[in-house]
Amino acid sequence: MLPIREGLIVAGILFTLGVVGVLVRRNVLFVLMSIEVMLNAAGLAFVVAGTRWRQPDGQVVFLFILAMAAAEVSVGLALVLELYHQYKALDTDAISRMRG
């Protein structure tokens, strides 16, 4: 028997933890890490659902999430480096007065 419901609950808990991390932490590195946790939880939900219906589609979507996370993290970390060079801080509050 597959633990489908429990798998979805675990994915929900991990996603909630990621949301809490984004809202609570002010260090931009922690925000990026929390986003990774959220993407991972979404992928877990996809794989659990794909296993439930015996289809490979869930795993395929997880691969797309993986590629998206890789692209997101490369641009995000480049922005973190730029932020640190501009403001000498990793605090997200430091750029709250930014004007476009």
Added chain:
Amino acid sequence: MTILFYTASAVAIAATILMLTRLHAVHALLYLIVSLLAVAVIFYDLGAPFVAALEVIIYAGAIMVLFVFVVMLLNLGAEAARAERSLLTPSMWIGPTVLAVILLAEFVWLLVHGSTPPTAVAGIGPAEVGMALFGRYVIGVELASMLLLGGLVGAYHLGWRKSANTEVSRASHP
């Protein structure tokens, strides 16, 4: 069988909570890596060995290397040396080590009790995933490659603009 799933889930949630409550970014990264490895064990337990391997290789491997690289890049100098010394104290690595040893014990248990995943009858192997990925979802593969190219160009541009600006300012104000 399900005891493995519950243990891995507990490790994943505990590691994520510990990650959120750390003050130092490197400590949090260690817990995040343990959390990703625990999710990989969950995938293996669910009968998705291909995705479990990719989770370890790409998430816990490549993406976390990027994070560690940036964290190490951001603090240089004497302060970094002090931080480096504090990284070697047991209080820093004992937590992730305990959680990782739990995952290792699960892995050894699986190897001893037959190398196939517990839910092998329901498992979806790499062949099926590959057939679906390059069959029905081939347009998604193309879009993912374009996205990765965009990410590459974007990261290169963000890293390159600063030195170009100084070159331009030096040229305009000799």
